[in-house]
Amino acid sequence: MSQQTILYDKHVQYGAKIVDFAGWQMPINYGSQMEEHKQVRTDAGMFDVSHMVVLDLEGDNVIDFLKKLLANDVSKVTNSAGKALYSCMLNERGGVIDDLIVYYLNDQWFRMVVNAATRDKDIAWISEQAKGFGVTVKEGTTLAMIAVQGPNAIQKALSVLPESCKSIASELKRFVGQPCGDWFVGRTGYTGEDGFEIMLPETEAADLWDQLAQAGVKPIGLGARDTLRLEAGMNLYGTDMDEDTSPLQAGLGWTLAMNDQRDFIGREALQAEKTAGPAMKFVGLVLQAKGVLRGHQKVLVEGIGEGEITSGTFSPSMGVAIAMARVPAQTAELVQIDMRGKLVDAKVVKLPFVRDGQVCVEI
Secondary structure: OOEEOOOHHHHHHOOOEEEEEOOEEEEEEOOOHHHHHHHHHHOOEEEEOOOOEEEEEEOOOHHHHHHHHEOOOHHHOOOOOOEEEEEEEEOOOOOEEEEEEEEEEEOOEEEEEEOHHHHHHHHHHHHHHHOOOOOEEEEOOOEEEEEEEOOOHHHHHHOOOOHHHHHHHHOOOOOEEEEEOOEEEEOOOOOOOOEEEEEEEHHHHHHHHHHHHHOOOEEOOHHHHHHHHHHOOOOOEOOOEOOOOOHHHOOOHHHOOOOOOOOOOOHHHHHHHHHHOOOEEEEEEEEOOOOOOOOOOEEEEOOOEEEEEEEEEEEOOOOEEEEEEEEEOOOOOEEEEEEOOEEEEEEEEOOOOEEOOEEOOOO
16 A cells, blocks of 8 residues: 655645555645646745655765765765765666765765665665675654755745754755754755755654745645656656666766776676767757657667657646657767657757756757
8 A cells, every 4th residue: 555755634735636656645736737847947846755765874884885885986075064976876787776865974974865666675785785884774764855946945945944954054055965953954956946855853844844835835746846857857767767777878977986996886887888888878859849758759760770768748848848868879969759650850959958947958
């Protein structure tokens, strides 16, 4: 049976349509998905992301452990408390077990946020790899998480945060998070807009939700969350990459730290792939006609081969259909999409499509 977050009753109260997502009863929308999308791009919206998994990793050797576990190098963030690092966690074949964010809090403590759908396998994998490092892995099972995103998100969130958090949160730079008592505020998100991700005790989450709503932060469902992240060129685990996909094939080569001799899990396989040259690359597509692009549609590249759309949607910000796709490495500027047997042109573009409310590509 699907689980419910501590905010489930609030979603019902605010008129949400509820669906099953990764084993959780979650709001898909509260009315118009299009309006919710535009609310985040132009003002401020809030998301219940309490289904995400918060892990605290602690121990004298936690830095060495994470250097082994993650494809990105945590040494990049250990010069400043609170800095966050986005990384993939790989298997020995170089496939993505999960993508995640990890915050450096001190030399003995990191906080990690992983995906809800991969919770069990992630915790099992991390715990197994931690053996021999003396690192403890503790799940924050009594924490809720609310993301507040949009150009006015920080201003509106600060107006209702507890006094103990306001000064800390107001000083945060992008991709930095800090604890404030039992709360934790990170200036991170999954929409391409500025804002906070707030972790707090479950017992206080419903009150914060109401206070944010009263401050003009509207509740946003999973539908708009997906179109927002796709416009921002942000991967969705299980859709754009998985255990059979390497970061090099998922547009995540920028997250790999391979300039030194650090022996992280999956490095050997990635090195071999880099040496051979990846057969596929990850690109953005803009449809050149009316229609909507969807995952698993075939992408035809004349004279070269074919690929596949991994995520597709109609972009509310651009007014056209967009997608992310894995295509042959030699693909140039134009491809064709097989839409129910009809071939339709699409333009190849560099991701992201939209960032901080601005369209980044030529339509």
